[in-house]
Amino acid sequence: MLLNPTDCTDNLDSFQSLKNMKESRSLLCSILPQRVILSIMGTLAIAAAYTIRSCISMAITEMVVSVDDGNHKGKAEEFLSRAGTKYNWTQTQQQAILSSFYVGYVISHIPAGLIAEKFGGKWTCSLGVLFMAICNAFTPLTIEYGGWMALIAIRILVGLGGGTTYPALGVLLASWVPQKERGKLGSFVLGGGLIGSMLSNYFSGLILKTYTWEMVYYFWSIVCVAWFILFTLTCSNDPGSHPFITEKELAYLKKEMGQTKRDDDTPPTPWISILTSVPVWAMAIGLIGHDWIFYIMSADMPKYFKDVLKLDTADNGLYSSLPFLCTWIVSILSGFLSDLLITRDIVSITNARKIFSTLGAIFPAVFLVAASYAGYDKEKVILMFTLCMGFLGNFFTGLKVNALDLSPNYSGSLMALTNGLAGMAGVVVLPIVGVMTPNSSLEEWRFVFWITLGFTILRSVIYIVWGSAEIQPWNHRPARNVTPECGIKVDLMKKDKENQNNQS
Template identity: 40%
Template sequence: METGEDTRPEWGKRLSKCVPLPQRVIMSIMGFLSIINNYTLRSCISVTITRLVLARSYSNETEASGEVCPKPDETVDDEETPGGEYDWSQELQGYILGSFYIGYILGHVPAGLLSEKYGAKWVLVCGMSTATILTLLTPLCITLLGPYALIVLRTIMGFGAGFSYPSCSALLAHWVPLHERSLLGAFIMGGGQMGTVLSNSLSGALLRYAKWPWVFYTFGIMAALWILFFILMCFSDPNSHPYISDKEKEYLMKHMGRLGRDHNLPRFPWVPVFKSKEMWVLILAQIAHDWGFYVMSSCFPKFLNDVLQLQILKTGIFSSIPFLLFWLFSLIFGGIADCVIKRNATKATIARKVMTFIAATPSGLFMVLAVYVGCNTALIILCFTISMSLMGGYYAGIKLTANDMTPNYSATVMAIVNGIGGIAGVLAPYSVGWLTKKTHLHEWQQVFWLALAILTIPTIPFCIWGTAEVQEWNESAKKE
């Protein structure tokens, strides 16, 4: 509830006149960096695992058959090791890559409930601190305890990382007006793509020029620095911010009608939410997106390494290009959606549906096309880049729909939707490991045909029944 009384300390009032950027922009930048760190911590193992396990060897007949591409005719420096020492099967690698998402799923709902009750700042800090500490301990776990302990460690790590999206969703709901939400929301949530870009490219460079533990140490230290700056600079809502400017407070009050969290908010309306058709079609669309995204983020470096037989530095660079374009196009699609909504707020539902459709079927079609163009590396990377660019529409589509449907309970709804969608993060890497036991091209073709089907079919109900309108259950509990 708003009292209208300025409770800021004197130092905060003075500092508010010295900060050039609006605090909602600073919050968005730090939220963007939080998602970047979340994804570097989870994804750096995707490239690193190609140098942990024993190198794959193929016969001349296998290369001649087109099941894998001939090894590029390039000189390999003596310093580059083609493989590692761990004899982990493709299925075990799938379990390792997917184990993160078991904990990731479980972390969402507690994070959403805690963010609404106590504020998102410290929930996000606690979750990221857990993921950061365990990332720094990963080399020790691998060398001393083995792959099954690594699975347990990454499961717990995923639980902490699962706090990020619900917390960031709560920050968006309390800081950003509707007509700015598509662009700033896409900017924050798109940090996942930049995190994957940074993870893949920097991991490749570190693996080329340093020992593999430094991959985990580097990203752990970066995340620790972010935690420190976030604690000093960001707050759960404008009302608790000690040095927000009077001008920004007036602007947010005008466009949002409030500055703080409603501390008298009733308990989450579980029954109405799960009886809502709109909620279930949103969950289905989230599963579709997550499957396509996690196939690419977790397993694309393995495809480049196993089928194209690229060196580790090129694997890191080439696997990052599609995600860089993913992020850029998520901002473009977000800006377009904001323009549509600002002109006519009633068209928000149409904007969300159109963006979601663009990110589904056309994106999946280019994934499939990429594995039917032979061994032309440039053409393969181009097809995957177009695919991921189109997938950028998701962030102006389904990712912001939870905020539209329920400003009061956006953190918990995001937790439910993103948490259930995280099931794809468990199943997608394991399905890739199960389908690509020999790492042959025809096996990878099955992987991307499956991705196309899952991207398309669950998205259809959202395009029919999805909505960006505030739901009745957002206020019904308070009215009762």
């Protein structure tokens, strides 16, 4: 069959266009390293997941009858008929709804970590967030036909998707980020939840001011679907399989990390060694202490501002977002400072993790208690909450990246285990808070904050004494497919090459 010259020209033009596109992508990667692009998209992954996790905290302030209206029993029916879509849920029911996410969140952590280690973190992370977005979009319909119990069920499903994010990103970071960049890039990525919480609170407040609470769920689901498309087009499981990474960056990562392509033949996770590791349990307890504070702030701060400080919807969204902005800024600065102290041999990696972990534990709890003693002074309370969340930012370069220190090879499983255990704080603490604050009074919240301070001091002592950032012995994988014959062949090949060099 004869070829038409025009077809050949078209094919050449198509080939040249493809070549030009690849050169453009390579140029982008040379300007902005691919590990930085992955870090940005990883940050947005957690941010996207947190918008869906957190949006209910703002939405529920307009979904339910407020404490003041509920206390006027004679006007309750009048208020309900006037409000239309509002529900007369008790404080205990509301806290059960807010905590239900963490049930699914805890359950999916370990399976997600194992899947990410076996098949890579890209699809584990992206499909998890997509699943969250789909379930979240069906939330208003679920409430309409099933009530608050059905809402709990669908929030558990949302949590199942959310539980994949940290384990999958732990695997991706271990594949992409060298140890000496782990403080700043790790803090940047794992601090994405702060960006998500900040954006969720602020924009949800604006949406609630103009539209109904149902629009909050639809809006954030659309945002997460957009992220899913962008992430899947720009990211890969590892540097060795990325089509547009530069040779310079690949050589750098090879030098710093030794391996730039995932090994799909993953040996079984050494669970017995992990579960009997003292540094692992010290990290897990530290994470529980952090999440105790973080979940109270992210889930209950909008309710505190409305029920105690009587802020309106728009102000609530604004002032609920400011503390998370402060946390994110501090997490970035502390990440750079931590890496600087380590690279200049001022402190060891272990001591750096302990210093920043302690700063991110004690001071937040102290300012939390101080907020309760500021009474009803809005400016002082907002300042105390902002300082609380600001110091909490030190946690990310302290404890949050610790799983990557202890075991780069099994970081997915390790992060799944410890972060899953920490997620139990949401399952247990939030319902207890609901029982302890039936009237959402200042005195009830003060007691909650004092208990938080006590546990925070205990967890800090445990991590200071038993925490570590040294690579654990069980991280090293056993050599595979090595036989004496193979060793002999390698030795003979080396000797032949040496003889050839000597002869030349």
